[in-house]
Amino acid sequence: MNKILIVFGLLLISIACSKKENFDDVVRPDKKLAEEIAKYQNQLQSAEYGWIGYLYPGGGGGYTFKFKFDDKNRVMTYADMKEGYSKQAKESSYRLKATQVVSLYFDSYTYLSELADPDPAKSGGETGYGLRSDFEFSILSASADTMHLKGNLNESELLLVRATAEQGDQYISNVYDQGEEIAKINLFENYYKTIELDGKNYNITLNTDQHTVSFYWDENGFKQFSTEYASTDNGFILREPFAYAEGKLLHEFTDFSVDVTKEEASTSIAGTATLIQAADAPLIVDAGAPRRMYTEPYEYSTLKGFAIYGTQDALGLQSIPNYTGMKYIARYYLDADVTFMYFSNSAPFGPAHLTQIDDTNGIMRFTPMYSNQGSSPSQNVSIKISQFRSLWGDANGYYVFQTGKNKYDLVSTVDPGVWIRFN
Amino acid sequence: MKRYTFLLLAAILFVGACSKDDKLPTDPIIGLGGDTWAPTSIDTFIYQNFVKPYNIEVKYKWDPYELNFNRDMVPPDESVVLPVLNSVIEIWRKPYETVAGPNFLHRFALLKFAMIGSAEYQSDGTIILGNAEGGSRINLMIVNDFAYNKEDQVVRLLHTVHHEFAHILHQTIMYPEEWRGISTQWYTGTWFNTSIEDAQAQGMVTDYAKAAEEEDFVETVSFLLIEGQERFDQLKEDNPDVADIFTLKENIVVDYYKESLGIDFRKLQEEVKKGKELILAMGSDNSN
Known part of the structure; x- marks a missing residue:
């Protein structure tokens, strides 16, 4: 018995490694990767006039860039985020990295990084997240003149299109205009x-x-x-x-x-x-929008407040010293919603109200309740808040139109010239 | 005997069975040895001043795997890299070289500086301003706000460097036994619930010094060096109840440097102060 087992074991050992595989014809992953990287590198740097980049950050919005990549890991960037950025190129570095999918890294700070900066003072976005944008992108697909990329952290979308001779260095400046x-x-x-x-x-x-x-x-x-x-x-x-x-x-x-x-x-x-x-009336009203806006646990912000008959920021909120914006926050208190004005140097201040939702007609009403919450930093602010409060509390209410994820426009039901945009 | 035959046979079969002669692949492995790029003047500076003399790596280009990869952070702006490194040289490296001799830093070596443009924002709302791992590598955060003329930024960054380097020192030669028990009653994992003022009233130089005995030690070292003796004396004045505790800690630090490391701590303080003044003066020359 024992002998049989031993013989059997020997047989197993003898055949176990007797494969003759030929690896000579197999292309190894590292070789494939090196080829891919070389291909993309060549494609990026070969565009004589650079690339026009359309970036859609994970947090929303759309931005236009122009990139010129060279063969020394340097990239020149123009952006339409600010007028200055559209005219003055910034030099930074980039590299192609073999991560799970070959990725393009903008690996030192440039205009693009600013959108992703977790410091709200730089990105204008959320604290800790910025505009949820990216500067590391997986290259999903590439044809001769177009590359589709996706952000590795926040899944932003970046589309690179080979620039033409007409899209010169002043191009992004024109885009800004x-x-x-x-x-x-x-x-x-x-x-x-x-x-x-x-x-x-x-x-x-x-x-x-x-x-x-x-x-x-x-x-x-x-x-x-x-x-x-x-x-x-x-x-x-x-x-x-x-x-x-x-x-x-x-x-x-x-x-x-x-x-x-x-x-x-x-x-x-x-x-x-x-x-x-x-037009002075909508073709149709979105009856579901008020409830969608109200139930989403999101703090809606507006910088300019009301637009009235074509005047943006009709109440002149942005002229208030240290004003940083307004927010509509549903369920801020157990029994009330609020619309607060925020300041960089003092506590928020504004009306508390009940939000009534008319699901049949798609109307949202903000019924004033209690006095304003917080304390007013100045007489000027008190005046503006009471103007805001009377408009906001209009018993006729507002139609609601969604313009994106967590973005809503509210338009007076009786006066189409009065509206406010929340982002 | 029979058994030996079998074993011999088995051995022969085993050897023969696996005698394939596959060739090793010749393609280079991507990323082996780290990423490469066309070197710039920054890379040359780092090589000359950190890699060559001390074998310290300085990472300034973005590498998500160096960091907490699920947080939003940004890479450094290239324009701040040299100012930050100059400060590290003038305020940390040169003082030690001058006071302790050129070989001292070879004996107690750091391995790596990693620079990050922003802070790391925690989900609980706190932010990380700088940290270090294993006493070998230091993360320098929010470098994008750095400028020679911003004293608070210079102090914050170099405080981290001196803090971590003091860890390396005491991990090699332990601080004196007398340190134990001075402030043991105040050490807590939830140090961040104490304000800096309260911590100082309890006899610790900063709130983070409350985290543990060795953190207390290195915070005291770092404070005496970079915030400086004057600020330390001010602490004693502002908190008379614990002034003797501060004095005791100060003496232990000075003795430790003398006895264990052979360094004149007072001289080191002077040199750090000189370096700091030099860096701040560079800010007034050009409004960087």
Whole structure:
């Protein structure tokens, strides 16, 4: 018995390693990786005029960049985030790294990093998170002129498009100016705007603070499409195309210009001249939006407060010394919601109220309750808060339109010229 | 006998069975030995001043695997890298070289500085301003706010460096036994619930000194060096009840440096002060 086992064991040993595999023909992973990296490196640095980058951070918004990569791990960046950044390039470093997917790292601080900075004083975003943007990107796919990348931490989306000869060093400066042009659409007397696509009317809203575009229409009830946009030098491109008709996709608005006096914006969509026109009533109201906005555990903020008849920040909030913004916070107290004004040097101050939601008509009302909470830092602030409080507490209430994730516009139900944008 | 035959046979079979002659791959392994890039003047500076003389690595380019990778942080701006390193040289390295001789830092070596542009924000709302691991590597945080003329930033960064280096010292030669028991009653894991003022009223130089006995020791060393003797004397004046505790701690530190390391601590304090003044003066020359 014992002998049989031993013989059996010997047999096993003798055949166990008798494979003859030939590894000569197998390409090893390191070789493949090295080839991939070399390929991307070559692609990045070979673009004579650099790359136009459209960045959609995980936290929302859309930004346009221009990058010029060289063969020494250096990259020049322009950005449309600020006027100065659009004119003055910043040099920083980059490298391609073989992580699980080959990644492009912007590995020293540049304009792009600012969006991801966890210090709110730098990014203007949330403390500890910034705008939830990225500077390490996995390269998901690449064709000769286009690269799709995804942020490794916050899953931002970065689209790189090879720049043309016309998109020179002044290109991002033009993009910045175009961003200013788009923002003029906020100066129309009334909130509502319409656009005709393929013979059908849509309401269109451009949230120029957060770079989102939204379409609303009636199709057996309320329908909506929202996406981020990034500016180009003569319009803007949509992150996700809008399928407005069978086989018709809206990718980009070109030749976009706003005429404030005529209250219209002219643009071109796939070569067809199109007008965005002012309207004094919505095509349809989003009846579900008030409850969605209210139930989301999110602190909605607004910097400019009310727009009235085309005047942004009609109450002049931004002229208050040390003012940092307002926030609408549902369920702040056990029995009340609040809309607070915030200051860099004193405690928040503002009205407490009950939020009433009319689910049938899609109306939100803020019924004043209690006196203002906190103490007013100055007489000037007290006046502005009481102006705000009387507008805000209007018994007619507000229609609510969603312009993106946790972004809502509120428009007076009786006066389409009175609205407020929460981001 | 039979058993030996079997064993011999087995051995032969075993050897023969695995005698493949596969070639080893010749492709280089990606990233083996760390990332590489075209060196700039910053890299040359680091090589000349840190790698070559002391074998200290300085990481300033982004590497998520050096950090808490699920937090939002940003890389340093290249413009602050040299100012930060100059400060480390003038306020930490040169004083030790001058007072303890050129070989001292070879005996008690740090391995790595890693620079991070921002702070690390914790989910509980606190932020990490700088930390170190295993007494061998120091994370320098929020370097993007650094400038020669910002005294608070210079002190904050160099406090971390002196703190961690003091750890290395006492981990090699333990501080005197008398240190035990001076402030033992105040040590707590929840040191952050105490304000700096309260901690000082209890006889510790900072709130973090309450974390543990050895933290108390290195915070005292670091405070005496970078915040300086004048601030320390001020502490004694402001907290007369515990002035004798501060004096006792100060004497133990001075003795430890003398007896265990052969360093004149008073001279070291002077040199650190000189270095600090030099760095702050560089800020007034050019409004960096």
